[in-house]
Amino acid sequence: MNSAEKSIVRDINLAPQGRLKIDWAREHMPVLNRLRERLSVEKPLAGQKVAISLHLEAKTACLAELIRDAGAEVTITGSNPLSTQDDICAALAVSGITVFAKYNPAPEEYKYHLIQTLETRPDLIIDDGGDLVSILHAERPDLIDQVKGGCEETTTGILRLRSLEKSGELRFPMVAVNDAYSKFLFDNRYGTGQSVWDGINRTTNLVVAGKTVVVVGYGWCGRGVALRAKGLGARVIVTEVDAIKATEAHMDGFSVMPMAEAAKYGDFFITTTGNKGVINGSHYPLMKHGAILANAGHFNVEIDIEALEQQAVNTQTVRKDITEYLMEDGRKLYLLAEGRLVNLAAGDGHPAEIMDMTFALQAMCLLYVHENHQKIGPKVIDVPYHLDEQVARYFLESQGIQIDDLTEEQEKYLASWEL
Known part of the structure; x- marks a missing residue:
């Protein structure tokens, strides 16, 4: 059964309309495109199952397709009933990504989509608001053992994760993507x-x-x-x-x-x-x-x-x-x-150029968890600064902006307590 046959979407015939919206967003997401060029060749997520719960619109689709191109088997659902766009769901379903999402589902249907996404037994998770992680810990602990870790997109989800960690019940590492400089300074403020x-x-x-x-x-x-x-x-x-x-x-x-x-x-x-x-x-x-x-x-x-x-x-x-x-x-x-x-x-969410930075950070952090989950352990961690800075550098390069580098003498000065 292919992804379109497995998916639960409102109308698969909306796929061409959704593809136009995804392609428009991609044209304005140079950082993700740069990552895609590398990851589609290296395939670092080959053999991995990735479950995603995000606002299901065009920019999110670009992230999902990047992760697919990196070799993963991707399943995606919405993170809010009213932010899902049915044409985007259809376009993803025919592109090799399994989708469980519809615009404005009933509450029980919305939760069913989340559970169906988890029942693919993912190795890695990208969450927005903490619903996937919460269901795993509270209702479906039978699905936890295979999960290596994941990333959380927003403030609300991180609050839930910190509470889970504080209680000693968090079972795998999660990266607090929302707390990265390249996220909150730009996505939260300008987006x-x-x-x-x-x-x-x-x-x-x-x-x-x-x-x-x-x-x-x-x-x-x-x-x-x-x-x-x-x-x-x-x-x-x-x-x-x-x-x-x-x-x-x-x-x-x-x-x-x-x-x-x-x-x-x-x-x-x-x-x-x-x-x-x-x-x-x-x-x-x-x-x-x-x-x-x-x-x-x-x-x-x-x-x-x-x-x-x-x-x-x-x-x-x-x-x-x-x-x-x-x-x-x-x-x-x-x-x-x-x-x-x-x-x-009631809108299309953040501008594409803003989500370009955020979703590039998501992809890089997902790779980091994949490679380092055993070393990290079951806790919430901040985004490693070198990943945060790399996203900002990619963005500046995409805008044709150059910055200075410290000289060897300046680095030595800053590292010394002596004047």
Whole structure:
């Protein structure tokens, strides 16, 4: 049975449409292309089974095909129900990759796809949000023994992994790709910053200039969202629980206040924390008519949707990916993309050039785990700096940018305590 026959996709006939999107992304991913040239010849993953759970869109497809070209047998599923694109799934299924994914599946179907991916008995894993690793440890420990290790893409997943490691239950090494410089400084800041507003703008078709944007959380994703909001002409308020990050937001020129105060002023609210209930039932009565709520975190828990539904007297879909909540006093609040990550659920995700760096890092870290898993042991590790720097160097080279190298005398100076 070939990959198309084994796959579970919505419509295999969408493959040509998906292939055009994948090819467009590939044209703008020079770092991955450079890796492909080498790995497709060397085949370092020959004989290995790789399971991937990522947002299933065009850039992800480029990574999956790179890993396939490196010799692996690849199975892929989505990491969020609304970020899967059916035409991409079809294109991958006819390209030799097994796919278990559909756009907007029922919760039980979404989980079934994850389990089917794991039942291929993978040697290596790429996870986004920690669902594959969590299911392996909590529900399918019978599939763990063959797993050498893997990589985690995002903040939420790393939080789950650190908790698993702290409890002493993590069974294999995982690389915290999200914490690499080439990831959070560029992907989280510039990628999230642009793609969140791409999703909001295409969904609402409303002007941002002159309005007030409340950014909840000032990590690297929050920094990017706030920076782009400022560039679009908005007034920006930041809410935080971390005094250092709050100080940074203040020094960056943004207003800083508690959510209970910020709720009175926002036209747009964007959550970027990875935590639950950062906008909750106590905040909705304070919001003005027409306020728009969006989430940029991995799971749809940052905005308390249950409380919003309980306070509303009526709900309706007023535009694709916009749910209107009519409150008892006549105000209307709007939730984008069911509270799921707005840049992918209501957009195409990060720009191709940004994901080029992130996915090159994923591929290089996967190879590192493959080669060093026994030495690493069952723990969460940071991306080795030489891999992080190599991705940045590849990127600079692709842009025609050169930098200086230290001279032998300078290296000696820096290594000495004597002046």
